[in-house]
Amino acid sequence: MASSSSSSSSLSISLCSSTFVSQQEFNLFHKIDRQLYTILVINIGRDPMEALQIMAFWLWLERVGFRHVVYRMLQLPVLLINELADEALTALTCIVSDNPPPSSDDYNNSIPLTQNFMKKEISLQFLYANRQIAMEGITKILNEVCFRAMRDIMLNAISHRKIPSSVSVPLPPPPPPLSFRSFDIMMDEGDQVPPEERAMFVTFSKGYPVQEWEVRDFFTINYGDCIEHFQMQEVEPNEQSLFARIVFRSASTIGLILGGQPRMKFTINGKHIWARKFIPKHPPSPQPPTAAVAAVQLQSPPFYP
Incomplete structure (x- = not known):
């Protein structure tokens, strides 16, 4: 057979x-x-x-x-x-x-x-x-x-369905549920969801160099034309990139890739990569100026262009 x-x-x-x-x-x-x-x-x-x-x-x-x-x-x-x-x-x-x-x-x-x-x-x-x-x-x-x-x-x-597809039975590995959404909705997400919400962070094993084209091919073969932007770590010549940031066209693609897990391991051409949702680092809130700095600012003459 x-x-x-x-x-x-x-x-x-x-x-x-x-x-x-x-x-x-x-x-x-x-x-x-x-x-x-x-x-x-x-x-x-x-x-x-x-x-x-x-x-x-x-x-x-x-x-x-x-x-x-x-x-x-x-x-x-x-x-x-x-x-x-x-x-x-x-x-x-x-x-x-x-x-x-x-x-x-x-x-x-x-x-x-x-x-x-x-x-x-x-x-x-x-x-x-x-x-x-x-x-x-x-x-x-x-x-x-x-x-x-x-x-x-x-x-x-x-x-060809007259109504959007829906999922009646989720199949997640616990604890977080894996929710699938209809692809006719997913295809329009890119214009509505900010890039940081559609981004994934992938890391590579030191000593096993992974090229950008390998990662791109892996996700394209398995999930279609899903990548909007790809940023590999910038390194000196003859050095290995250890991570990359990928922005997908749809935030739902990340759910499909991670399968409800916070972190997922894949093998690309015999080399391991680890993937997780990208968590943006927000800049710290500005601190109020010290008394000395405030005094200088108050004494400074106004600037007129």
Whole structure:
């Protein structure tokens, strides 16, 4: 089965190698994932961002041992795929909940189609017990695989919707929630949000020089034409820049990159970079003049141009 992420090993290859392949190659690798996502947002008409999270959940299940989920799901009738998507939302709600599901058998079996389809034991109790691992894994797949592999389909689906896209189930790693906003809103943010609110600070490891073009390519490949301004640390010749400041066209891009975390680590061509939201340093408030300075100022003659 070529060009799929239907096993945990192939998904791992995708996560590790996403910065080394072209967008066309990346899409080809995730061909069947894109086919299933297209069914969700085009054939069925589900919310594009919600469907993106559903795909991340199913791909995470593949990664933790539920084999060939996407491939097998493509063999099902569209009506049944939609029912499984509804149960995926139930599972996601359980994963992000602070309250455990009731212990009643009826509630534990509220994802019966999923349990039957997976052919392995899976329940809301199981998902809740492993919610920390699930949230981290699903969010990672959402940001590093789904958004890149399905972005064109998602934007096309959003553009054809009569109402803005919304997210019904957030998938953050705790504590801060990860909130997604519709891309038709995000595209107009640049003119309304000041640059310092759309800026990110990235740092590099000493001894592993990172070039500006590498960082630009990384974010452009993964998040599209998102950079408005890029400022690398100015250094002497033969010295290494250790940080850079990036202003994005949309403040929402920072949320997508950081995935709800205050700091995120990425690998670019084998070199690590760390990213966080840029926090501007405000100048200290001016202090009142001392008595001596005030006296001099009062005695100084006025200046007439």
